Amino acid sequence: xxxxxxxxxxxxxxxxxxxxxxxxxxxxxxxxxxxxxxxxxxxxxxxxxxxxxxxxxxxxxxxxxxxxxxxxxxxxxxxxxxxxxxxxxxxxxxxxxxxxxxxxxxxxxxxxxxxxxxxxxxxxxxxxxxxxxxxxxxxxxxxxxxxxxxxxxxxxxxxxxxxxxxxxxxxxxxxxxxxxxxxxxxxxxxxxxxxxxxxxxxxxxxxxxxxxxxxxxxxxxxxxxxxxxxxxxxxxxxxxxxxxxxxxxxxxxxxxxxxxxxxxxxxxxxxxxxxxxxxxxxxxxxxxx
Ligand code: GLY
Numbered sequence: 001x002x003x004x005x006x007x008x009x010x011x012x013x014x015x016x017x018x019x020x021x022x023x024x025x026x027x028x029x030x031x032x033x034x035x036x037x038x039x040x041x042x043x044x045x046x047x048x049x050x051x052x053x054x055x056x057x058x059x060x061x062x063x064x065x066x067x068x069x070x071x072x073x074x075x076x077x078x079x080x081x082x083x084x085x086x087x088x089x090x091x092x093x094x095x096x097x098x099x100x101x102x103x104x105x106x107x108x109x110x111x112x113x114x115x116x117x118x119x120x121x122x123x124x125x126x127x128x129x130x131x132x133x134x135x136x137x138x139x140x141x142x143x144x145x146x147x148x149x150x151x152x153x154x155x156x157x158x159x160x161x162x163x164x165x166x167x168x169x170x171x172x173x174x175x176x177x178x179x180x181x182x183x184x185x186x187x188x189x190x191x192x193x194x195x196x197x198x199x200x201x202x203x204x205x206x207x208x209x210x211x212x213x214x215x216x217x218x219x220x221x222x223x224x225x226x227x228x229x230x231x232x233x234x235x236x237x238x239x240x241x242x243x244x245x246x247x248x249x250x251x252x253x254x255x256x257x258x259x260x261x262x263x264x265x266x267x268x269x270x271x272x273x274x275x276x277x278x279x280x281x282x283x284x285x286x287x288x289x
């Protein structure tokens with residue numbers, strides 16, 4: 001594995017969903033800001049696992065996105081969030097499901113990396129958040145306007161390590177206690193230094209039934225990031241559902257695919273002077289590998 005080879009890439013997404021035309025620039029700008037902040041971690045020689053958490057925290061604080069502050073409510077009118085992080089160097093995974101009342105679920109998931117369990121849900125996740133002193137949610141937060149979306153990030157750092165993270169309020173009006181694909185390894189995300197990293201957004205039940213992240217990782221070495229992302233989205237033909245995938249190979253090449261009308265995305269990389277962002281895969285296509 002190379003060490004400090006100067007190569008780094010970070011890709012974020014803000015959710016696979018329809019976005020009104022007048023809102024698209026704002027969604028792209030939010031993703032660009034998350035990519036800039038996460039990319040700065042990598043540019044300074046920081047770790048991929050720190051960069052993905054940092055980028056997702058930015059999106060969790062922006063009310064347009066269905067994660068953290070902007071999380072939608074369940075059928076009982078309560079915010080229950082899912083989040084996960086995965087370290088491609090160690091294959092360590094931390095996840096929380098149906099967690100309430102925290103500002104940054106992704107950071108609670110990050111703290112789980114030091115624990116034996118890979119996923120805590122409901123009251124158990126809440127007790128763990130309290131135990132680590134997680135910052136409480138702002139009581140005045142306003143849910144994002146519907147749609148099924150999630151925020152996520154994948155990164156490759158200058159030491160050749162990859163990581164993935166995701167965070168979501170889930171589906172608006174979902175059953176209480178429902179956990180989607182986001183904290184399920186091989187479904188909403190996966191990261192392995194030997195193959196690459198992937199993060200998904202969209203209808204969690206469809207993503208989980210198709211094991212989309214797992215299929216991406218299996219395809220990556222032979223297919224490359226773009227074809228692997230496209231193959232995963234094509235699997236939705238069997239389950240139905242809308243989704244988007246961001247995919248990274250171990251050398252920092254990336255690809256994006258979705259069957260939703262829009263998918264807000266951004267990339268930052270050592271070979272770009274500033275992050276590039278858009279609300280459709282085609283907006284970044286010229287930089288795909
Ligand atoms: N992909 C987010 C969810 O279904 O919960």
